[in-house]
Amino acid sequence: MTDLPLNGAAGAxxxxxxxxxxxxxxxxxxxxxxxxxxxxxxxGLAALLVGLxxxxxxxxxILWNGMGAFMxxxxxxxxxxxxxxxxxxxxxDPAVLAETSTFGYGDLIEAALVRTxxxxxxxxxxxxxxxxxxxxxxxxxxxxxxxxxxxxxVGQTVTFDVLPSSRVDGYIKGRVTRESLANDKNLSPEHxxxxxxxxxxxxxxxxxxxxxITGADxxxxxxxxxxxxxxxxxxxxxxxxxxxxxxxxxxxxxxYLEEFAPKNRFTDLIEVNIANLAAVPSIVYGxxxxxxxxxxxxxxxxxxxxxxxxxxxxxxxTIIIATRASLRAVPPSIRDAALGVGASKMxxxxxxxxxxxxPGIMTGTIIGMAHALGETAPLLLxxxxxxxxxxxxxxxxxxxxxxxxxxxxxxxxxxxRADPAFYERAWGGxxxxxxxxLVMNLMAVLVRRRFERRx
Amino acid sequence: MNDMRLFERAxxxxxxxxxxxxxxxxxxxxxxxxxxxxxxxxxxxxxxIGPSGCGKSxxxxxxxxxxxxxxxxxxxxxxxxxxxxxxxxRVDPVQLRAKVGMVFQKPNPFPKSIYENVAYGPRIHGLxxxxxELDEIVxxxxxxxxxxxxxxxxxxxxxxxxxxxxxxxxxxxxAIATEPEVLLMDEPxxxxxxxxxxxxxxxxxxLRQTYSVVIxxxxxxxxxxxxxxxxxxxLGHLVEYGETGDIFTNPRDPRTESYISGRIG
Numbered sequence: 001m002t003d004l005p006l007n008g009a010a011g012a013x014x015x016x017x018x019x020x021x022x023x024x025x026x027x028x029x030x031x032x033x034x035x036x037x038x039x040x041x042x043x044g045l046a047a048l049l050v051g052l053x054x055x056x057x058x059x060x061x062i063l064w065n066g067m068g069a070f071m072x073x074x075x076x077x078x079x080x081x082x083x084x085x086x087x088x089x090x091x092x093d094p095a096v097l098a099e100t101s102t103f104g105y106g107d108l109i110e111a112a113l114v115r116t117x118x119x120x121x122x123x124x125x126x127x128x129x130x131x132x133x134x135x136x137x138x139x140x141x142x143x144x145x146x147x148x149x150x151x152x153x154v155g156q157t158v159t160f161d162v163l164p165s166s167r168v169d170g171y172i173k174g175r176v177t178r179e180s181l182a183n184d185k186n187l188s189p190e191h192x193x194x195x196x197x198x199x200x201x202x203x204x205x206x207x208x209x210x211x212x213i214t215g216a217d218x219x220x221x222x223x224x225x226x227x228x229x230x231x232x233x234x235x236x237x238x239x240x241x242x243x244x245x246x247x248x249x250x251x252x253x254x255x256y257l258e259e260f261a262p263k264n265r266f267t268d269l270i271e272v273n274i275a276n277l278a279a280v281p282s283i284v285y286g287x288x289x290x291x292x293x294x295x296x297x298x299x300x301x302x303x304x305x306x307x308x309x310x311x312x313x314x315x316x317x318t319i320i321i322a323t324r325a326s327l328r329a330v331p332p333s334i335r336d337a338a339l340g341v342g343a344s345k346m347x348x349x350x351x352x353x354x355x356x357x358x359p360g361i362m363t364g365t366i367i368g369m370a371h372a373l374g375e376t377a378p379l380l381l382x383x384x385x386x387x388x389x390x391x392x393x394x395x396x397x398x399x400x401x402x403x404x405x406x407x408x409x410x411x412x413x414x415x416x417r418a419d420p421a422f423y424e425r426a427w428g429g430x431x432x433x434x435x436x437x438l439v440m441n442l443m444a445v446l447v448r449r450r451f452e453r454r455x
Numbered sequence: 456m457n458d459m460r461l462f463e464r465a466x467x468x469x470x471x472x473x474x475x476x477x478x479x480x481x482x483x484x485x486x487x488x489x490x491x492x493x494x495x496x497x498x499x500x501x502x503x504i505g506p507s508g509c510g511k512s513x514x515x516x517x518x519x520x521x522x523x524x525x526x527x528x529x530x531x532x533x534x535x536x537x538x539x540x541x542x543x544x545r546v547d548p549v550q551l552r553a554k555v556g557m558v559f560q561k562p563n564p565f566p567k568s569i570y571e572n573v574a575y576g577p578r579i580h581g582l583x584x585x586x587x588e589l590d591e592i593v594x595x596x597x598x599x600x601x602x603x604x605x606x607x608x609x610x611x612x613x614x615x616x617x618x619x620x621x622x623x624x625x626x627x628x629x630a631i632a633t634e635p636e637v638l639l640m641d642e643p644x645x646x647x648x649x650x651x652x653x654x655x656x657x658x659x660x661x662l663r664q665t666y667s668v669v670i671x672x673x674x675x676x677x678x679x680x681x682x683x684x685x686x687x688x689x690l691g692h693l694v695e696y697g698e699t700g701d702i703f704t705n706p707r708d709p710r711t712e713s714y715i716s717g718r719i720g
Contacts, residue, residue: 263526331563333561334565336521337565339552340552340556340557341630341633342552342553342579342580343549343576344549347579351575351579352565356566
C-alpha cells in the first residue's frame, strides 16, 4: 500500500466532492436518472396505447361498416307464371322458353307486386310501374332462369324468394331513411310505407347473406346480388401459382446463395438487388407482368395464372430474405458435424441445415403469401379488375386461365362504385380478406411453435 | 503432473500415419501457420498444445481439409495420409473425411435421436446393407464410446437431451461409427466438467488401440495424461515436437519451457 495522505492534500488525487452518504437515501443524480427512466417508460406506454387505440378504431369501424354485408333482406313473392305470356304454344321446351327475354317477365312481376301490396292493405299513391323499384333489377332474370331450368313451373303460381332493391335493403339495415330519400330518385317514402307493412306481415325479412360469400360480382345496378365468391376463387388460384413457384424457386435460390455461392462481386450484386426488389412498388411488377407475360408471352388477360406469376415475382424477395435468415440462424457447428462425418456439402444442407430452417422458411412463405393475397395494384394492370369476377370458372383447370379477379381488386371495384350498398359490400369484403390474412398469420405462428428449433 | 505415467507410455509402434511437410496456411492476408512439418504416428495419441491463436486448431483442420469450408483459407505444402497427398486434385474431401474423423470442441450432436446421430455416417457411406447391420454398427460405436450402458434404453430420444459429457461421447461414437483411421479432436473436453473430462480421456486412451488420435488441447495436464507425442505451437510455428515425456520434463526450446512452466500463454 502507498502512504498517500487520504485527504489528497498533497495533490496526488484530485479532491472531487464525494460526500459520504447513506445508501438509504437517493442522491440528486440517481433521482434524475430514475425520473428519466420513468419518463421513457411513460413515452413507450403512451405510444403503445395510441397504437392500440388506432387498431381498435380500425377494426371497430371495419366491423361496424362491414357486418351489414353479411345480412341481406329477402322477400317472398307469389308470381303467376302465365302460360299465355311465356309459352303460348304449350311446348314446355326450354329453347322456346328462352326466347322470352327478361322483359317478358316484367308484367308478371308487376302483377305479383300489385297483389302483394294489395294484400297488405296499404293505400298507396304509387303507380303499378313504380312498385318495381322495391325489387332488385335482377329479379326478372332470376325468375326466368328458374323457369328455363324447370319448364313445368309455367302455368303455376310459384312462390319465389326475391331480393328487394338495395335501397329497401338499406332501409331495413338503417342506412337509408325517409329523409335521405328526399333527394333519391330510386325510391320514395311511399315505397317505405309498403316495406313497413311487408315487414309487419313477415313477407320481407332479414337473413344471413350466404350469397355474399359464394356469389359472383354483379353489375352497378344490382349491388344486392354482388358476392365475393368468384374473386375468392381467383385469389385461391393465384395463391396456388404463387406457392407452387415462389417456394421452390425462393428456397433453391436461398440455399445456393447462402451455402454454395462463392462470395464475390457478382453474388454481392445479386444480394443487393434482392434486398432492393423487396422495396420495389408493387405496381411496377404489375406493368412488368403486363409487358412480359401478356404482351410478350401472350398469356391470357385477367387470368389468375398471370396474376400468380406477377405475385410470385413480388413474393420471391420476401421468401428469399426469410429463408436466408433462417439458414444463417442454423449454428455452423451442425454443418461442421455433418461435414466431419464425411457428408457432402449437399447432404449436410439437405439432411441437417434445411430441416432446422424449415420453421423460418414456412413462416416467411406464409407472410409473403399473405402479403401477395392483399396486393391490388399489380392486378389492376393485368386486367384482373373487380367486375371481371362475374362468372365462375368452367372447370378446375379452367380456374387458372379464365378471366377472374381477386379479393382486394374486387373490394377496390366496389369501393369505387356510386351506390352506397356497394360501399357496404366493400367493407364486408375487407372483413373476408382480413379473416383470410388472420388465418394465414395464425398458421405462421402455429408452424413456428410446432417446429421450433430443437438444439 | 503424473510423472510416473509419462515414462511408461513411450511409443511402442512407430509407423507414420500422417506426414506434413512445410505446411503454410493463410487466412486472407493473415499468415496463420508457418512451415509446419510433423510426422504423426499410427496408434498413438498426439497432442497439439500452445496458447490461443497459435495455429494448432488450424493445423488440425488441415488434416481432414475442414479448412476447405472457409473461403479465405489457403493451404500450401504437403500433407500425406499413408503416403498419399490429401490435397491432391483427385482427392474428394468427403472421402477423406470418412477416413479422418473429427470431434469438435463444443459437443454438437444433430438434433435427432441418439440412434440417428450414430447411424448417420454409416448410412451415407453405405456401410450397412440391412437394418440389423446398422443396429450392430450403432451398438458397437456406442460401446466403444462408453455410452452404450447409458444410452441403450433411450436410443430414440434426442441426442441433445444428453448431458454435456454424454453428448461429447455421442459425438465420438458418431465419429468412430464410420470406421475412420484417424480421429481428430479439437479440445474435446474443454466444455466439460472434470468427471466428464476424465471419462473422455480414458476413452481416448482406449481408442489409441485402433486409431491414430490427434488431440488439440489447452490443458497441458491433459496432454501429459493422454498423449505419447506432443507438439508445441507458438505464433504459427511448430516450436517443438517429441515424446510427451521429453517435452514436459526436458524441453529443448526456451519458449516451450516458458509455456509449460506457465510464464507465457
